[in-house]
Each structure stands twice: as C-alpha cells, then as structure tokens.
Amino acid sequence: MATPYMLTIAGLDPCGGAGILADIKTTENLNVSGLSTCTALTVQSDRVLKKCRWVDVQLITEQVELLMEHYPIGTVKIGIIENTEVITEIIRVLRDKKPDVRIIWDPVLKSGGGYVFHKKLKLRDLYRILDHCYLITPNYDEIRALSENSDVEKAIAEITARCHLLLKGGHRNDRKGTDILYRKGSSPVVFHPEKILDTDRHGSGCVLSSAIGAYLARGYTLEVACKQAKEYTYNYLKNSPGRNKLKGMEFQYISRGMTPEEHLNNIRRVCTAGGRWIQLRIKNRHEREVFDTAKKALKICRQYGARLIIDDYVSTAKAVGADGVHLGKNDLPTGEAKNILGPGFIVGATANTIEDIELQTNSGADYIGLGPYRFTSTKKNLSPVLGLEGYLRIVQQLQQRNINIPLVAIGGITREDIAPILDTGIQGIAVSGLLSAPGRTDLKATITEIQHFFKNTEICKATL
Known part of the structure; x- marks a missing residue:
C-alpha cells in the first residue's frame, strides 16, 4: 500500500x-x-x-x-x-x-x-x-x-x-x-x-x-x-529532552556553613526533612575543596532523591555529575556554561532587572533566581532590593515582552513572605537561613509547611 x-x-x-x-x-x-x-x-x-x-x-x-x-x-x-x-x-x-x-x-x-x-x-x-x-x-x-x-x-x-x-x-x-x-x-x-x-x-x-x-x-x-x-x-x-528537568525547583535550599562539613550537615538535615532541590554554595574556598564537598553532597542528594545544583563552579558540576549550576551576575556567562556542560544539565542564573532576565533567557538559562527580595548578609555586592513591588513590576514587564521563564525569589525570605511573593506571579522561592538555624527541631514541619504552598502550583507543566 x-x-x-x-x-x-x-x-x-x-x-x-x-x-x-x-x-x-x-x-x-x-x-x-x-x-x-x-x-x-x-x-x-x-x-x-x-x-x-x-x-x-x-x-x-x-x-x-x-x-x-x-x-x-x-x-x-x-x-x-x-x-x-x-x-x-x-x-x-x-x-x-x-x-x-x-x-x-x-x-x-x-x-x-x-x-x-x-x-x-x-x-x-x-x-x-x-x-x-x-x-x-x-x-x-x-x-x-x-x-x-x-x-x-x-x-x-x-x-x-x-x-x-x-x-x-x-x-x-x-x-x-x-x-x-x-x-x-x-x-x-x-x-x-x-x-x-x-x-x-x-x-x-x-x-x-x-x-x-x-x-x-x-x-x-x-x-x-x-x-x-x-x-x-x-x-x-x-521521552522529550527536558522531561521533569525542573521538577522540584519551586522550593530550593541554598547551603550555608562556616566549613564544608557544616554545609554537608545542613544539606543532609534538609534532605532528611524532605527538601529535594539543593544548591551547594561555597565561597572563598579552593576549587579542590569545593570539588570534594560537591562529591559528598551529591552522594547525600542521590540517597534522598534530591537535585544538586552547584553554585558558580561549572567544571566541578560537570566532573562530579551534579544536575546543574547556578550562575551569579559576575560568574561565567550562561551561554558558555551551557556549551561546557552540554545537554541535560540545568543552568540557573541570577537577575535583578528585566534586562538581566531577557539577557539570561536569550542565553539559554533554565530558570532565574530573582532578587534580592530584602537585604541579606549572605551575599557581598548586593544588588538593589526588589521587594514585592519590584517582583510585581518585573512579572508584568515579562508578560508585556512575552518572556516565559520560571522565576525563583531569593534573598532573606521568611515563612511569612512566601504567600505574598507567590501572589505576585513568582513561581518559586530559595531559602538559606530559614533552614540553616543550628539546633532547630521543627525542620521537617517547616519544609512541609513551605511545600504546602506549592501543592497546587504548576511549574512548566504541559498536560494532555
């Protein structure tokens, strides 16, 4: 026939x-x-x-x-x-x-x-x-x-x-x-x-x-x-490339600690309590030390079925087999990072303005870490604080320019901030200090409460 x-x-x-x-x-x-x-x-x-x-x-x-x-x-x-x-x-x-x-x-x-x-x-x-x-x-x-x-x-x-x-x-x-x-x-x-x-x-x-x-x-x-x-x-x-690529990105934990061991301990505590998207963020350390910590962090994340994103260190992320990288405004350009990593790796990028977002989107970023929401001491050379009004303004500008990329709020976010932030149209949040307080006993309850906010939130969902 x-x-x-x-x-x-x-x-x-x-x-x-x-x-x-x-x-x-x-x-x-x-x-x-x-x-x-x-x-x-x-x-x-x-x-x-x-x-x-x-x-x-x-x-x-x-x-x-x-x-x-x-x-x-x-x-x-x-x-x-x-x-x-x-x-x-x-x-x-x-x-x-x-x-x-x-x-x-x-x-x-x-x-x-x-x-x-x-x-x-x-x-x-x-x-x-x-x-x-x-x-x-x-x-x-x-x-x-x-x-x-x-x-x-x-x-x-x-x-x-x-x-x-x-x-x-x-x-x-x-x-x-x-x-x-x-x-x-x-x-x-x-x-x-x-x-x-x-x-x-x-x-x-x-x-x-x-x-x-x-x-x-x-x-x-x-x-x-x-x-x-x-x-x-x-x-x-x-079976498409990118299937479930960003699953879990609506709630991210950015590691904190004075030493690599503290970073790893906090990552394990968050994973044990239900966190499933981890960003290893170690600053001012030799790359070899970051590499060794990343290998150990990946082992923890794999044990709990969590994603591991490495902040800044592109070659380390590729070498240890992490899920991707997150790049600051002064780090390696997004396009170069994607060329080094190849297909399948996640590349997130920091942005503070609509122009930042447009540049990173055109360069192939998978999601944007948008901030800071408020002043935070965890980052040097802080960009201008955005707050709720800044988030709402940027979301509206993205709609006007027909730019569609997941936005994750970052910078000094507390429990009370989450609902108002999501009301602006932001799809996710990233926290550090909220989950890193030493000796806290309600970590699982806190993570469960935060995840509840996203229960009915759809990130990059296409259905039949």
Missing part, C-alpha cells in the same frame, strides 16, 4: 518544537509523507517567542496549489494563520483542488511562551471557515477566548453544528488533561490522560493535531485517530 501524504500549513519554529518542523517530524514518525507550506517566520527558542512575520498569502496559496496538483493529499493540517481572510483563501484553494480534502485546524491564539497571535478573534467570525473544516482542535483557553462571554457550552454547540471538535484539556482546572471529542450527530468521546506529565516542552498541541492528521491519512476513524494521537503525544512528551 502506497505511503499516504499529509500537508501541514503552519509557522516555522526554528528550534523545531512546534509548527511545521514538529508536524513533519510527527507525520514521518507515523509513516506518512509530510509536505509543508510556511505561513509565518518566527524568532523564537523553546522558551521565548520574540517576533512573528507573516508570509504573503499569495505565496502561501501558490505553494498549496502546486502541492495539491502533484501529490495525492487527502488530509491537511492548518496551524497559525495571520487572519480569517488568509485562512479563508487557503481553504478556497484546497477545496478547488480537492473538494473532499479533510482539513484539521488547530486555532492557535498564542504560543506556549505567551506570545499573542490573535486578540479579538471570535467564533462568529469563523462560521464560514468551520463549515469547510473536518476537525478543529482548540485547547480550553482558546475555546473560552473564541466564545461569547466565555460560554463554552454554547461555543461547543455552535462548532459541532459545522464540524467535529476535539477540545483539549491541558489548560482546564476541573478535568486536567482530559480531551473530549465532539462529533456531529454523535455522543462525545472522552479521552482520559494516562498520567499528568511535568515538562517544559512546547508544541504538544502541534504534535497532537498533526498526529491526528497522520492517523486519518492512514485510514483510521476519527475516534481511533484521536485516541492513537493522544497516546503518541504522551510518549513524545514523556
């Missing part, structure tokens, strides 16, 4: 996590020949999308016409599109060339990093488009944005009067990860998640919709295609 073809009409993500590159990789993995037409050129990494430049509609339709004329394309997946006029013209060309072509539209309103493609798109503007679609695959946030007054049930009814709908559940709170297939004239089919995954991988929506298209191209029914595609996407996320 000849290999089937599928056409993807979507944007170019240079890092390949989303858009036409992700679509092509998916279709090829599922034994379908993938063809593509680019709708947009983007400037982005796996963490931030900075620019989007739309491709001229005439160039898009000329490509579509030629491909439809020369290949037996039965299924087409459409991703990001400039506006309704462009997608209307694309659909007209598709229908002219093959009236029975099955069109799957993934109505992407914004990127995983927060970049907004469409702000005012409403369902009433899409009726003439939906009449020609076979299936659309919005997530819960997207269908709420499309509907009038966030009336999701009414939107579902209006869509399914025109085409099939797979409502993805990754952005809903009541049925996390549950997808629902609404078919014209049939009862809904519910697809429950095998497991909720923590991952910082973007583009899962692109993978899911292109996988559905690939299974349809291979002759599967819509219900089976959706079921198989959900399973494929789950395995894709489960």
Whole structure:
C-alpha cells in the first residue's frame, strides 16, 4: 500500500518544537509523507517567542496549489494563520483542488511562551471557515477566548453544528488533561490522560493535531485517530529532552556553613526533612575543596532523591555529575556554561532587572533566581532590593515582552513572605537561613509547611 501524504500549513519554529518542523517530524514518525507550506517566520527558542512575520498569502496559496496538483493529499493540517481572510483563501484553494480534502485546524491564539497571535478573534467570525473544516482542535483557553462571554457550552454547540471538535484539556482546572471529542450527530468521546506529565516542552498541541492528521491519512476513524494521537503525544512528551528537568525547583535550599562539613550537615538535615532541590554554595574556598564537598553532597542528594545544583563552579558540576549550576551576575556567562556542560544539565542564573532576565533567557538559562527580595548578609555586592513591588513590576514587564521563564525569589525570605511573593506571579522561592538555624527541631514541619504552598502550583507543566 502506497505511503499516504499529509500537508501541514503552519509557522516555522526554528528550534523545531512546534509548527511545521514538529508536524513533519510527527507525520514521518507515523509513516506518512509530510509536505509543508510556511505561513509565518518566527524568532523564537523553546522558551521565548520574540517576533512573528507573516508570509504573503499569495505565496502561501501558490505553494498549496502546486502541492495539491502533484501529490495525492487527502488530509491537511492548518496551524497559525495571520487572519480569517488568509485562512479563508487557503481553504478556497484546497477545496478547488480537492473538494473532499479533510482539513484539521488547530486555532492557535498564542504560543506556549505567551506570545499573542490573535486578540479579538471570535467564533462568529469563523462560521464560514468551520463549515469547510473536518476537525478543529482548540485547547480550553482558546475555546473560552473564541466564545461569547466565555460560554463554552454554547461555543461547543455552535462548532459541532459545522464540524467535529476535539477540545483539549491541558489548560482546564476541573478535568486536567482530559480531551473530549465532539462529533456531529454523535455522543462525545472522552479521552482520559494516562498520567499528568511535568515538562517544559512546547508544541504538544502541534504534535497532537498533526498526529491526528497522520492517523486519518492512514485510514483510521476519527475516534481511533484521536485516541492513537493522544497516546503518541504522551510518549513524545514523556521521552522529550527536558522531561521533569525542573521538577522540584519551586522550593530550593541554598547551603550555608562556616566549613564544608557544616554545609554537608545542613544539606543532609534538609534532605532528611524532605527538601529535594539543593544548591551547594561555597565561597572563598579552593576549587579542590569545593570539588570534594560537591562529591559528598551529591552522594547525600542521590540517597534522598534530591537535585544538586552547584553554585558558580561549572567544571566541578560537570566532573562530579551534579544536575546543574547556578550562575551569579559576575560568574561565567550562561551561554558558555551551557556549551561546557552540554545537554541535560540545568543552568540557573541570577537577575535583578528585566534586562538581566531577557539577557539570561536569550542565553539559554533554565530558570532565574530573582532578587534580592530584602537585604541579606549572605551575599557581598548586593544588588538593589526588589521587594514585592519590584517582583510585581518585573512579572508584568515579562508578560508585556512575552518572556516565559520560571522565576525563583531569593534573598532573606521568611515563612511569612512566601504567600505574598507567590501572589505576585513568582513561581518559586530559595531559602538559606530559614533552614540553616543550628539546633532547630521543627525542620521537617517547616519544609512541609513551605511545600504546602506549592501543592497546587504548576511549574512548566504541559498536560494532555
């Protein structure tokens, strides 16, 4: 039997996590020949999308016409599109060339990093488009944005009067990860998640919709295609680089002690009490002594299933097999550290301003230690204190610039500070003195109390 073809009409993500590159990789993995037409050129990494430049509609339709004329394309997946006029013209060309072509539209309103493609798109503007679609695959946030007054049930009814709908559940709170297939004239089919995954991988929506298209191209029914595609996407996320990479980063302990032995004793006490993200921070010691301490600290962390991050010493982190490094503003540049460490290592970076964060994000940092929150004596050459107002201002600036990177508050934080800090939009906290007081007997209770704040907090979570 000849290999089937599928056409993807979507944007170019240079890092390949989303858009036409992700679509092509998916279709090829599922034994379908993938063809593509680019709708947009983007400037982005796996963490931030900075620019989007739309491709001229005439160039898009000329490509579509030629491909439809020369290949037996039965299924087409459409991703990001400039506006309704462009997608209307694309659909007209598709229908002219093959009236029975099955069109799957993934109505992407914004990127995983927060970049907004469409702000005012409403369902009433899409009726003439939906009449020609076979299936659309919005997530819960997207269908709420499309509907009038966030009336999701009414939107579902209006869509399914025109085409099939797979409502993805990754952005809903009541049925996390549950997808629902609404078919014209049939009862809904519910697809429950095998497991909720923590991952910082973007583009899962692109993978899911292109996988559905690939299974349809291979002759599967819509219900089976959706079921198989959900399973494929789950395995894709489960095995992706970065899977669980930042798990536990919302609560970090930064070691303290007058001697290496005190650092190790405090690390062991915190791990025993339930701490699972440890940063070894030893200053003014010979690198050999830091290396020996890091090896011992890693052994403790591995015993308790904790992560170990080494402050500053990149070569030591790589040599002992730690999970990563944390770099201060005057340490080795983030990009150089990532080149030395290679893939798989975590690189955190200190920042005090929005400009610091943008620089570190573009350099590939995995998370930002943002501070100081208040004055602390544990660090020399202290940057300006931020406080709650500074955190709130920076979070708002990041949203305006479409920068999405986990922020960890640092600097003199007490128990009473945690809830107000998280209310600003900061995702995590790092503490030192709070857990290092000698002779304290309530360490486990303190850590349990702190972890309770994060019980319902989702850090870099993408779900099916």
